[in-house]
Amino acid sequence: MKRKLCTPPFNCDDMEELNVTALSRRKESAAPLTGEREGTFFHQSTTYPFALVLRLRVLQIVCGISAMVMGSVAFIEERQKFNMGLGIPAGGLSVLAAAVSIHTSRGWSTVSGVAGAGAGAASVLWAAASCLLLALIVQCCRTILDPPGVNHSDGPQEEESQPSSRDLVVIACVQIALALATLLSAAVCARIDCGS
Numbered sequence: 001m002k003r004k005l006c007t008p009p010f011n012c013d014d015m016e017e018l019n020v021t022a023l024s025r026r027k028e029s030a031a032p033l034t035g036e037r038e039g040t041f042f043h044q045s046t047t048y049p050f051a052l053v054l055r056l057r058v059l060q061i062v063c064g065i066s067a068m069v070m071g072s073v074a075f076i077e078e079r080q081k082f083n084m085g086l087g088i089p090a091g092g093l094s095v096l097a098a099a100v101s102i103h104t105s106r107g108w109s110t111v112s113g114v115a116g117a118g119a120g121a122a123s124v125l126w127a128a129a130s131c132l133l134l135a136l137i138v139q140c141c142r143t144i145l146d147p148p149g150v151n152h153s154d155g156p157q158e159e160e161s162q163p164s165s166r167d168l169v170v171i172a173c174v175q176i177a178l179a180l181a182t183l184l185s186a187a188v189c190a191r192i193d194c195g196s
Contacts, residue, residue: 053105053192056185060098063182067091067136067175074171077164078148083139084168087175090132094182097125105193126186133179140172140179 071087078084100122147165 049192053189054102056189057098057102057105059185060101060182060189061095063178063185064091064094064098067094067133067178067182070171070175070178071136074168074175077167077171084136084143084172084175086132086136086139087178090129090136090179093125093129093132097122097129097186100125101189105189126190130183130186133183137176137179140176143172144169 067087068091071085071089071091074087075082075085104119104122147168
């Protein structure tokens with residue numbers, strides 16, 4: 001036979017009710033990952049979407065690292081010409097800007113304490129990264145429209161002296177996709193930060 005453990009000032013039914021009440025309450029996340037959000041960032045949300053911003057910052061870092069790798073491949077493929085090798089500084093600056101932005105985004109400012117100076121530094125870094133990414137897109141488009149490996153003359157061409165035009169076009173397309181993904185995610189993050 002089970003014995004109930006109730007103390008004299010409390011009734012056993014009261015204790016059960018307290019336990020049920022305590023278990024039914026759960027701590028809500030500040031950044032819900034499901035559709036429980038009060039609104040989206042396009043409809044002036046009242047809460048800051050930490051999870052969405054963090055995902056976009058991670059995307060920017062991944063795209064920046066990938067742009068650096070593809071820029072290095074292009075630099076080697078183009079025989080040390082710094083045309084599409086522009087992906088190296090563009091990707092590096094994107095990674096740096098995204099890393100600084102993580103600590104200066106709204107919501108992280110209470111943790112960092114230097115949100116004003118950090119936000120200014122992040123703005124300057126993003127402006128420079130955006131300029132480099134746009135220059136990279138222009139260089140890649142030039143490579144796609146006029147690949148360096150194509151022979152426009154009637155004379156013989158040495159196979160070893162020119163890079164493969166097909167490889168350069170593929171590298172250019174990948175770098176354009178990475179640059180556009182970085183710029184688009186940065187624009188969405190800027191809209192979230194400015195709108196909330």
